[in-house]
Amino acid sequence: MSESVPGIAPEVFAPVKAPVSPTQASEEVEFVQLLTPEGERVEHPDYSFDLDDEAVKGFYRDMTLVRRIDTEATALQRQGELGIWASLLGQEAAQIGSGRALNKKDMVFPTYREHGVAWCQGVDPLNLLGLFRGVDQGAWDPRDNNFHLYTIVIGAQTLHATGYAMGQQRDGAVGGDPDNDTDGEATIAYFGDGASSQGDVNEAFIYASVFNAPVVFFCQNNQWAISEPIDRQTRIPLYQRAAGFGFPGVRVDGNDVLATYAVTQQALKRAREGSGPTLVEAYTYRMGAHTTSDDPTKYRLSEDLEYWKLKDPIERVKAYLTRSAGVDSDFFDAIEAEADGIAARLREGCLSMPDPTLTDFFDHAYVEQTPQLAEQKAQYAAYAASFEGEN
Ligand SMILES: Cc1ncc(C[n+]2csc(CCOP(=O)(O)OP(=O)(O)O)c2C)c(N)n1
Ligand SMILES: [Mg+2]
DSSP: OOSOBTTBOGGGGSOOOOOSOHHHHHTTOOOBOSBOTTSOBOOOSSOOOOOOHHHHHHHHHHHHHHHHHHHHHHHHHHTTSSSOOOOOTTOHHHHHHHHTTOOTTOEEEOOSOOHHHHHHHTOOHHHHHHHHHTSSSOOSOHHHHTBOOOOOSTTHHHHHHHHHHHHHHHTTOSOSOTTOTTSSOOEEEEEETTGGGSHHHHHHHHHHHHTTOOEEEEEEEOSEETTEEGGGTOSSOGGGHHHHHTSOEEEEETTOHHHHHHHHHHHHHHHHHTOOOEEEEEEOOOOSOSSTTOOGGGTSOHHHHHHHHTTOHHHHHHHHHHHHSOOOHHHHHHHHHHHHHHHHHHHHHHHTOOOOOTTHHHHTSSSSOOHHHHHHHHHHHHHHHTTTTOO
């Protein structure tokens, strides 16, 4: 292989050296932060958090409840009641901050890990469990809560979101009074650091840019795509990629719910006003396994997790509420009790879900049954019946 190519620096050909741990890389990171890991409020020149402490208490409640939902779902999987579960542990602030910045008419396109955003949109967590239990293929109607079905095909939803946003634009739902951010609609697409390498995501960026679509690309950079570290996805900070596509990018402390709220709110406002897309990179960490089928101890250091535990998104809000907002233990105890109640309801609801029959799957392939599918369903039913009476 040639040592040098005119106009290309030799280091481009050097093997990419993954850092020993993402922890080291994170020391260099600059991002928008409004609440430190110690729970101290800080100011930023471009972003401010303008809600009161009641709202912060609400964020604390949301994050605590979704963490509990997540813990219960993980336990249910371990007990054989769910086929698989994708935990959001560590990403509560990124999801609640962005989810609470949404307006009623905004539309959400999630991946498979956005349980916190689903919560903000009012999707019953039992519906999420049905999907992971395998008794349905997503039992919620996206129109009920402006929250689309989970997408497992990495990055595909960014194209769906861009198409939807272009529809909002063509329906005249964008623009209007720029001082009234309830006037106008936007779309938000969630995806991961690994997804940023997909062709679909890059195509979505181009379409959104040239058509000025009202879409916010919300990337949760949790440092890992299963066992692949962020260094295998990019050599520049992900948010900087937006510049090459012609729209703004911003990196936010994804473990800071106040900053995530403020940054997403501004990006959504831009979109609703007709100023086009924004890429938000929420810098965070996947504290659990990729899914319950994964064992992260095989590929990452436990010291990383210890490092990120100090940046826990919930603990910093608790520290702020206790020290700076005068909130006492009654408040926290009440939320724990509420979490217990939700967990019990979920467990009971999960265990009592009716099993599907295999023929159900033929009914849900298309909105309307086709003659071919009807025939296949009948053939399958006859085949299954031929085993009746056998052990
Ligand atoms: C198109 C496609 N390729 C591969 C996979 C297998 N896969 C499932 S999750 C995943 C990693 C995704 O990582 P990231 O985008 O960072 O999201 P995270 O799981 O960290 O939230 C991969 C490669 C898939 N589901 N779809
Ligand atoms: Mg990831």
